[in-house]
Amino acid sequence: MARRGGAAGNAKPGKRAERADRSERADRSGRGGREARTATVDGGRAELAPDKERRNAWTLLLDGAPQSHVDLDDPTYLSFEYQRRIGHAIDLAAPPGTPLHVLHLGGGAFTLARYTAATRPRSTQQIVEIDAALVAFVRQELPFDPQARVRVRALDARVGLGKIPDGWADLVVADVFGGARTPAHLTTTEFLAEVRRALKPGGSYLANLADGPPLAHLRGQIATAAAHFPELALAADPTVWRGRRFGNAVLVASDRPLAVAELTRRVATDPHPGRVEHGRALADFTGGAAVVTDADAKASPAPPPNAFD
Secondary structure (H helix, E strand, O other): OOOOOOOOOOOOOHHHHHHHHOOEOOOOOOOOOOOOEEEEEOOEEEEEEEOOOOOOEEEEEEOOEEEEEEEOOOOOOOOOHHHHHHHHHHHOOOOOOOOOEEEEEOOOOOHHHHHHHHHOOOOEEEEEOOOHHHHHHHHHHOOOOOOOEEEEEOOOHHHHHHOOOOOOEEEEEEOOOEOOEOOHHHOOHHHHHHHHHHEEEEEEEEEEEEEOOOOHHHHHHHHHHHOOOOEEEEEEOHHHHOOOOOEEEEEEEEOOOOOHHHHHHHHHOOOOOOEEEEHHHHHHHHOOOOOOOOOOOOOOOOOOOOOOO
16 A cells, blocks of 8 residues: 655654654564564554564554555665555656655655665655654654655645745655545645646656546546646556556656656566556546546545455
8 A cells, every 4th residue: 555645854743753752662672673663653553564574674554554665774675566666667767876856745664765865866855744753653763874865844745745846856756645545635636736836847746546446536646647747657457457456556747758668667577567558548548537626536445444465
């Protein structure tokens, strides 16, 4: 799945973040232990579960739902399918190693910000994450590389986006979930107008979208993005494309031609191969869906009870 949205800051975290300092210790063996680490945060019960196959890797869960995975020894390792697909798009956004200005809407365990910092040193990044207590917990248990140029703001994702200067970002990465659903105000044409404003010419918007049969939300999001970006591509598992199960899809949108052939190759050769659609095939999939506006927006569908089994 994906993350709930918002921010948390480099400034003093305040009372909400102080709750993370009172992390539940009963199920821990200490700072260096490999027991699960838990805390009560604004979004519920946060847990960092150790990866049994990787020495210093952890999965972040909120109320039992997996949100993101981090390997502190190798931040270029992306375990979740959707994060790997976003990683491919980050790789293809500019020549290898080129520093970028990146805005992350939704923080989680900062997986994609860590990935960008490792693969593109000297990048300047901002994270907007509403759950300040969650950010304090993640920072305490999974510290950032002190050399990484990352700022974290405790704001609602759309409010934080509104504070970004015009044309600042090379990439805007949206991975925003509250209660396993993308909030309605982050699905609209007005929201994407702000994304487009914040992007440099030639910049890209990368979004983690979640939907299941009959994929009406996904089609609406493609139609809405198409109203602002002439170039679109969507990567998803074939079973999600066919409407057979609930899952994640990664949208890539830009005002410049995308590296579709290379993205398609990378997604197809992942450990869990996916499929990329673009151009006429993607337009046909959208099927004349209406653009989503603030006046009629709804949150993305809730995942079925067995989605995380």
